[in-house]
Amino acid sequence: MKGLEETIPVKNPYEYNGESLHISPHTNQSETTDNEVVKKSKKFYIESYGCAMNFSDSEIVASVLSKSGYSTTNILEDAELILLNTCSIREKAEQTIRKKLEKFNSLKKSNKQLKIGILGCMAERLKSKLIEEEKIVDLVVGPDAYKDLPNLIDKVERGQKAINVLLSKDETYSDISPHRLNSNGVNAFISITRGCDNMCTFCVVPFTRGRERSRDPQSIIEELKDLEKKDYKEVILLGQNVDSYLWFGGGLKKDLNKASEIQKTTAINFAKLLELCAINHPKIRIRFSTSNPQDMSIDVINIMAKYDNICNHIHLPVQSGSNKILKAMNRQHSREEYIDLIDRIKQIIPNCSISQDIIVGFPGESEEDHKQTLGLMETIKYSFGYMYKYSERPGTLAQRKLADDVNEATKKRRLEEIVELQQKHSLHRTKEFLNKKVEVLIEKTSKKSQLYWSGRNNENTVVVFPKENYNVGDFVNVKITDCTSATLLGNAIGYSKNN
Ligand code: SAM
DSSP states (O other): OTTOOOSOTTOOTTOOTTOEEEEOOOTTOOOOOHHHHHHOOEEEEEEEESSHHHHHHHHHHHHHHHTTTEEEOSOGGGOSEEEEEEOOSSHHHHHHHHHHHHHHHHHHHHOTTOEEEEEEHHHHHHTHHHHHHOTTOOEEEOTTOGGGHHHHHHHHHTTOOEEEOOOOSSOOOTTOOOOOOSOOSSEEEEEOEESOOOOOTTOOHHHHHOSOEEOOHHHHHHHHHHHHHTTOOEEEEEOTTGGGOEESSSSBGGGGGGSOHHHHHTOEEHHHHHHHHHHHOTTSEEEEEOOOTTTOOHHHHHHHHHOTTBOSEEEOOOBOSOHHHHHHTTOSSOHHHHHHHHHHHHHHSTTOEEEEEEEESOTTOOHHHHHHHHHHHHHHOOSEEEEEEOOOOTTSHHHHHSOOOSOHHHHHHHHHHHHHHHHHHHHHHHHTTTTOEEEEEEEEEOSSOTTEEEEEETTSOEEEEEOTTOOTTOEEEEEEEEEOSSEEEEEEEEEOTTO
């Protein structure tokens, strides 16, 4: 069975941190009216970089553009408009975009009509500088300005450069039905919050995505209903910090104190939202990402335990195992509180899988701090994780106040050490499934063999098994016979009761 590994070890196929995701048209899209089809002559090509939020935003962009006569293409040369939905989280992510732009130079020379737009976090961070520095860029649009795209594109078509990077107090795109892209028709993202108020000292997100606001629960439920009608089987509720979700009638979360008493008492928090989704859609599997330890409540864990259709997996970034570093990062919890939280999770949901984000080489990180991170990992034994070298980001508190004083070789070595340890723990976790029966939602053909399906179990581990007569979108019970650190291998033993 060796050689069937579906993913790179310790990588979750459902997040797109730092990787590009090329988006092509979705075939079972039924939102377009006949009139729109007739009008559609212009084509745009879009690539998303960074986190799942960006991928989800590209679906909003596609929806906005489809209403102004654009349709998607996956052939670069056919496009009159190329959009890059960018990430600024680490310097490398921005370098990737700059290199990509160089490649578009020749395309632009051979197609004078071609326009190029930069969307997302890099657009927000660099604003007009992007147009000055990257001559081939015609359009710069921040994450809260996508509804303005038709006007901006008009301007660009008239030969001008166009830019809108205004951040909004209340934009959540709740009135836009996302145009599903590159979809397998099985799982879909639903964005529930935008922005972030955490102000972690390393992080550029509050500056590129603005302050935190939550989306109207009614529109979330409507989107879920629509997905279920279209036969989707799994949704992932998305936000920078989903546990901080709070709907009290709209606006920024920091303005909660200005809300009326009735708004405050009838407010819907993440636990209530999760329950609303689970109770009304018992056949839909529900996941969420990302959780922040400081905001994760016991109510959320109890709701997860109460409903079978909420998956037993929590992505719980820790960033460091050292209290000194956690404090310098402005994480609002200690190592001990984090371990307590995981103890509570395991008491309530014993088989809940936990994954992590960790940064090595944050300013001032000593060998002892690094050892504490390794020690924390030994205590938790995460199922998988995303691990990064600290990358200093302009404008963040860490960049303004702290020296980036861990040298590159040390950062590299520390990263290798935590990645190696994570692989050991991932294997430990996948081995726990050996000889057990797991329920798998089939998502696609395995990358390694046409004869095998690939899907994920409740705990978010990839499972690969022979196709037999099953189909994409089926819930199947699979007996696990073998594993790698990232993949479970087994044989189907029948449809599960969820089917
Ligand atoms: N909201 C989540 C949280 O902090 O709990 C994470 C969202 S962030 C988009 C994804 C991950 O990128 C972070 O958890 C962190 O590990 C990593 N990251 C953010 N800023 C970074 C930086 N300056 N250098 C290296 N990694 C960084």
